[in-house]
Amino acid sequence: MSTLLKLKNVEKTYTSRGAQPVQALVNISFTVESGEFVAIMGESGSGKSTLLNLIATLDNPTGGEITLNGQDLRKVKEGARAKFRREHLGFIFQDFDLLDTFNVQDNIFLPLVLAKKPLAIMKNRLAKLAPRLGISDLLQKYPYELSGGQQQRVAAARAMITEPEILLADEPTGALDSKTSSELLDLLTDVNAQSQQTILMVTHSAVAASHSQRVLFIRDGQIFHQLYRGELNQPDFLTRISETMTAMLTKEGEGQ
Amino acid sequence: MKFYFKLAATNLKADRRLFVPFVMTTSFLMAINLIMLNAYTSSDVLFSQFGAAAGRSLFMFGSVTTAIISVILVIYANNFLRKQRIQQLGLYNIIGFGKGELSKMMAIEKLLLLLTTLLLGGLLGTVLSRISYLTLAKALHVNHHLEFGLSQQAFSIAGIITISLFIILMFIDEIWLIRKQPIDIVREQSAGEREPKVAWLTLIISVGCLIAGYTLAVVITNPLEAMSMFFFAVVFVIAGTYGLFTSGSVFILKWLRNRQNYYYKPKHFINVSNLLYRMQQNGAGLASIAILVTMTLITLATTATLFFGINEIVDQQTPVDLSYSVKANHQAAASRVTELAKIHHVRVRSIRTFTGPSSTLALLKKDRLNSQNTISGPFGFDNARSVQLMTIDSYNQYTGEHRALTGNNILIYTSNHYAGKTLKIGGQTFHVAIRATNFANAPKTFIPNLFVAFPSETQMLDALHHLYPNKSSAELKSSVTTNQDVMLSGSHANQVKLYQDLNKSGIALPDTVQSRAVNYDDTASMMSSFLFLGIVFSATFILATLLILYYKQLAEGYADERRYTILQRVGLSLREVRATINSQLLMLFYLPLVVAAMHVGFALPSSSAS
Numbered sequence: 037m038s039t040l041l042k043l044k045n046v047e048k049t050y051t052s053r054g055a056q057p058v059q060a061l062v063n064i065s066f067t068v069e070s071g072e073f074v075a076i077m078g079e080s081g082s083g084k085s086t087l088l089n090l091i092a093t094l095d096n097p098t099g100g101e102i103t104l105n106g107q108d109l110r111k112v113k114e115g116a117r118a119k120f121r122r123e124h125l126g127f128i129f130q131d132f133d134l135l136d137t138f139n140v141q142d143n144i145f146l147p148l149v150l151a152k153k154p155l156a157i158m159k160n161r162l163a164k165l166a167p168r169l170g171i172s173d174l175l176q177k178y179p180y181e182l183s184g185g186q187q188q189r190v191a192a193a194r195a196m197i198t199e200p201e202i203l204l205a206d207e208p209t210g211a212l213d214s215k216t217s218s219e220l221l222d223l224l225t226d227v228n229a230q231s232q233q234t235i236l237m238v239t240h241s242a243v244a245a246s247h248s249q250r251v252l253f254i255r256d257g258q259i260f261h262q263l264y265r266g267e268l269n270q271p272d273f274l275t276r277i278s279e280t281m282t283a284m285l286t287k288e289g290e291g292q
Numbered sequence: 293m294k295f296y297f298k299l300a301a302t303n304l305k306a307d308r309r310l311f312v313p314f315v316m317t318t319s320f321l322m323a324i325n326l327i328m329l330n331a332y333t334s335s336d337v338l339f340s341q342f343g344a345a346a347g348r349s350l351f352m353f354g355s356v357t358t359a360i361i362s363v364i365l366v367i368y369a370n371n372f373l374r375k376q377r378i379q380q381l382g383l384y385n386i387i388g389f390g391k392g393e394l395s396k397m398m399a400i401e402k403l404l405l406l407l408t409t410l411l412l413g414g415l416l417g418t419v420l421s422r423i424s425y426l427t428l429a430k431a432l433h434v435n436h437h438l439e440f441g442l443s444q445q446a447f448s449i450a451g452i453i454t455i456s457l458f459i460i461l462m463f464i465d466e467i468w469l470i471r472k473q474p475i476d477i478v479r480e481q482s483a484g485e486r487e488p489k490v491a492w493l494t495l496i497i498s499v500g501c502l503i504a505g506y507t508l509a510v511v512i513t514n515p516l517e518a519m520s521m522f523f524f525a526v527v528f529v530i531a532g533t534y535g536l537f538t539s540g541s542v543f544i545l546k547w548l549r550n551r552q553n554y555y556y557k558p559k560h561f562i563n564v565s566n567l568l569y570r571m572q573q574n575g576a577g578l579a580s581i582a583i584l585v586t587m588t589l590i591t592l593a594t595t596a597t598l599f600f601g602i603n604e605i606v607d608q609q610t611p612v613d614l615s616y617s618v619k620a621n622h623q624a625a626a627s628r629v630t631e632l633a634k635i636h637h638v639r640v641r642s643i644r645t646f647t648g649p650s651s652t653l654a655l656l657k658k659d660r661l662n663s664q665n666t667i668s669g670p671f672g673f674d675n676a677r678s679v680q681l682m683t684i685d686s687y688n689q690y691t692g693e694h695r696a697l698t699g700n701n702i703l704i705y706t707s708n709h710y711a712g713k714t715l716k717i718g719g720q721t722f723h724v725a726i727r728a729t730n731f732a733n734a735p736k737t738f739i740p741n742l743f744v745a746f747p748s749e750t751q752m753l754d755a756l757h758h759l760y761p762n763k764s765s766a767e768l769k770s771s772v773t774t775n776q777d778v779m780l781s782g783s784h785a786n787q788v789k790l791y792q793d794l795n796k797s798g799i800a801l802p803d804t805v806q807s808r809a810v811n812y813d814d815t816a817s818m819m820s821s822f823l824f825l826g827i828v829f830s831a832t833f834i835l836a837t838l839l840i841l842y843y844k845q846l847a848e849g850y851a852d853e854r855r856y857t858i859l860q861r862v863g864l865s866l867r868e869v870r871a872t873i874n875s876q877l878l879m880l881f882y883l884p885l886v887v888a889a890m891h892v893g894f895a896l897p898s899s900s901a902s
Contacts, residue, residue: 122863133858137569147862149561155552
């Protein structure tokens, strides 16, 4: 396995006029190997979303460097970032973010249309992707006609149709009930296992994190702990994660 | 109570991007109402010399129209305002504002808006009224030192209109509050919108309406019919425009979407789907813009054409400087008029004398001329004729020619072609022996002229009797008068004085004196008033257009915000987002203009004919 994503001493400080600078991320360093499924866990306000925005080139770090496949993200110019995103990254968001003006098929085609890919390729890819995500029957429907779980699967299809090097998921189960959540997580696990799709997921849910192979705990803008799944099955991994979290909370208590 | 005032003031301030245009609109509308009302209340002064009644009713019409437009526009603006605030009102409801409190808050907001409107509108209206009054007075040749052009009555009426407007709005809001729970609407709003379907029936009907309207406008060249049919054409076109924008646009966009090679290109992809989504909500708004722009252009064009065509109109109506009728063969009139003219420093250049009965409207059926009493049916360009009978002697006297006719031969002059070799009047059949190609100073009217000269007076009176079957021969004989066309040289003012003196002198028969100079003043005052109305209306239409455009843009901007954020995340650069928004904006801006241009193109030939 080769290193796909590498963060080295990444910092992000927000400075707003007349207020104290806020350090959102402090000295973050980690790597993601190609084909890995990594979860970044943290409470809200821990800096995990900021981290994802930096990797997504939606924001700039104030220090350190991020490289994707050896390319320094800082060197991707502002105007080329949209192109960079649609060529290298795929996104799944908490609130699905499907466009209500398009039907399902066109929502999925969107990034490819923006990339000016020929129609034949789009159709070809969708034909392969749709059955895997179980959305073959939904293609002509509009987002408002779908359930939350269905919408999230469509969003996953949109993220994956560009065949991205890394799939970035921001609280993908945040707006789903537990049943559809586990369906989606199984789906992500499948995708990761079968097509060696690299996935970086940000979540505050231990259940969601337990589907990954490695969990990075982030607190107050710092990587606090790291947990490998190894040979554990998902329920056991969940227990490990929970224990770690409890330990973290206890330590937090001690610190005060 | 103080709390509500504070709350209302805070709301107005916070949502100023909604309320400022609203207050500007209501203030402008009040100003426009004031201008019209001031013109109306001053119409007696403005039209003191000529046509006071006509001027009064014209400005009355203008005042009523602007008031009606104000009501419609303000209700539209208020509905938009409320829609944009649903979320906010819902929030107030959630944190514990009952309906009573909400309606109190909204009423006080209205009160504050009303006070601002009265102040701003009053000020603006005063300035603009004064300016427009001075302009009008100048155009109408009125001594404008007389009055300031501002009347208390106008201010009271404009104030009452504005206050009533706000009371109406309060009622509408109140009804809305009673009928709906704001919290329900917040939920309703966040629910997705359905994909628009092509409303085939609407589409077919609206295309039909548009074709019908255009056909009416183009096909009808007869000005008499055009005047009445133009109204129907307008109704058809308005209905067609609304239908076309709402259903036609959906049809076209769906067709574009089905053309995959066109649709799956970045720019088209986003634009077509956005517009498709948008058209359903905004078709009506765009149609309104198209119609308002059309109305503005047509109003301005016709009133300006009329204004700049004053000379032509005057030439048509009064081809000679002075004309009057006297009793048949009254010899002394000419010399007395010449004397009168001298007193007023006007020189008589020429006098043409014509003796005959007054002209009459008759119906021409093939080669038979019938009295207008005999047929009850539509008058048209085809069958109606303005008939002037005369003897050949009168003809010769008037034209200075030396024509001779005998037996049943007649001379005719027509302003449109008459092919017949004979002309039947009553039991008589006349042979057209001479066709005059020209008749000096023949009145130019919508109805074609048919002049007939007979060999003898008896024949003429006989023919006249058939056109006036209800009148006795004696009456008809006495209706024959002598008319004199006088060409003058002298100043405009002196010619007006000559006209007034001649009217008083009793030389001419009552109500027969016509002066080109006086007619010019009359026409000019009418046309300037038309132009004034045209400009005021156009200003109102433009205001309405701007308001709709602004609110539409604002609403869409907010609706699009989320959409473009998603697009950016998926991989659309900021520059591409901007380009897409711009091209969509331009499309939405130009589409109504293109349609308006099309309407105007079809309408103008027709409206300038009438």
